[in-house]
Amino acid sequence: EAGVAQSPRYKIIEKRQSVAFWCNPISGHATLYWYQQILGQGPKLLIQFQNNGVVDDSQLPKDRFSAERLKGVDSTLKIQPAKLEDSAVYLCASSYPPRGSPLHFGNGTRLTVT
Amino acid sequence: QQPVQSPQAVILREGEDAVINCSSSKALYSVHWYRQKHGEAPVFLMILLKGGEQKGHEKISASFNEKKQQSSLYLTASQLSYSGTYFCGTGGYSGNTPLVFGKGTRLSVIA
Numbered sequence: 001e002a003g004v005a006q007s008p009r010y011k012i013i014e015k016r017q018s019v020a021f022w023c024n025p026i027s028g029h030a031t032l033y034w035y036q037q038i039l040g041q042g043p044k045l046l047i048q049f050q051n052n053g054v055v056d057d058s059q060l061p062k063d064r065f066s067a068e069r070l071k072g073v074d075s076t077l078k079i080q081p082a083k084l085e086d087s088a089v090y091l092c093a094s095s096y097p098p099r100g101s102p103l104h105f106g107n108g109t110r111l112t113v114t
Numbered sequence: 115q116q117p118v119q120s121p122q123a124v125i126l127r128e129g130e131d132a133v134i135n136c137s138s139s140k141a142l143y144s145v146h147w148y149r150q151k152h153g154e155a156p157v158f159l160m161i162l163l164k165g166g167e168q169k170g171h172e173k174i175s176a177s178f179n180e181k182k183q184q185s186s187l188y189l190t191a192s193q194l195s196y197s198g199t200y201f202c203g204t205g206g207y208s209g210n211t212p213l214v215f216g217k218g219t220r221l222s223v224i225a
Contacts (some may be wrong), residue, residue, distance in 0.1 A: 046215070048212045105155035
């Protein structure tokens with residue numbers, strides 16, 4: 001089966017600019033996650049979708065981050081405006097069903113904010 | 115609540131064994147284990163869903179003590195390919211509780 005697709009692979013922007021990341025989960029996976037991984041740390045959940053509804057976004061900095069899942073398939077994560085501390089790898093993962101199943105991660109987008 | 119992993123880092127020679135521990139202060143429904151190589155995505159190793167259950171994957175196995183809210187990952191006869199950072203992710207009992215990952219254990223296997 002095709003894996004989780006993410007783009008772009010790398011992105012360099014200046015602070016206060018905006019950026020968007022795209023994710024296409026594995027076909028049939030109802031649950032989609034966006035994680036932020038800062039160098040040397042474990043992935044930190046930003047938002048979890050079940051189909052096109054939000055299950056958990058308690059750690060999403062909503063003043064600058066937004067995410068949507070179009071028609072319960074693809075998802076986009078946006079940062080506007082970016083800060084230096086947003087430099088990280090943004091990982092998208094999907095699973096089926098939501099509980100007790102493995103997460104399949106994409107290769108991530110490495111964001112550098114200068 | 116982020117689970118605590120120990121040790122933070124370990125260096126092994128090929129053929130040696132290692133144990134990585136993961137503990138939580140909250141009641142757990144599940145524990146996931148993933149391995150991440152430098153510059154790559156985390157890769158699923160195994161999930162443990164019941165207290166006291168032990169699972170195996172080649173020479174890698176894990177146990178889950180639900181009462182102690184702990185899990186351990188056992189790597190036996192380590193190979194160079196085992197090098198990477200190992201993360202445990204813990205899930206609670208309430209429906210759709212998201213996985214919370216630990217900070218990881220960096221494992222280096224040398225010849």
